[in-house]
Every structure is written in C-alpha cells, then in structure tokens.
Amino acid sequence: MKIAEELAQKQLDAYNQQNIEAFISVYSEDVVVMEFPSNKVMFSGMNEFRNRYEQLFQNNPNQYAALKNRIVKGNVCIDHEWVTGRANGEDTEAVAMYEVEDGLISKVWFIK
Secondary structure, three states: OHHHHHHHHHHHHHHOOOOOHHOOOOOEEEEEEEEOOOOOOEEEOOOHHHHHHHHHHHHHOOOOEEEEEEEEOEEEEEEEEEOOOOOOOOEEEEEEEEEEOEEEEEEEEEEO
C-alpha cells in the first residue's frame, strides 16, 4: 500500500472512531485545508485543524464516513465518502483529496 493511501485510511478510521489524537497524527503541523477548485483556504495550521475537528466530533457524535471509492496516484489520495449520522439529520456526499509530503498529509481539498 502506498503512503498516501495508508495515511488516508488511518485518518478515515480515526475520524469514524472520533479519536482526535489518532486523526491529527497523520497531518503535518502546517496542514492547509482548501476548497476545490478555488483553492480558497478554509483553515490552516494544526491548532485550527485540531479545534475544528474536536468541535465536529463533539457536535456529531454518531457521524460516520463510509468510503465509496478511492483513487491513489503518487502522493495524492482522493476519497469519495458517504457521511451519515450527522446531528442535523442530513446525510451528505464528500470528496476529499489528500496530498502527502514528508510522510504526513500536508494539504486537503474538499470538492464543493
């Protein structure tokens, strides 16, 4: 298994377990999360990243992302997910692209 796929799977597993420490462990300290295709920065840096996902986990304790499809090319992994169990009662589709640098996920894009 390639490193991008391994890291994407580790963070997905931790996300579904709502294990914030395991989740953030695969991300770089200077992680940047952006919208695709605009590259508009949604948030960046480990402190903001951690805070956003801690709040997400607290507000959506039953949330679960089921992997529908995965594409891996070099240091990039693209996951297509179906997210259920959200507090608002709405299931949603998510597509995320993860870029790996120096053994950690450094950039994330969510297709809007």
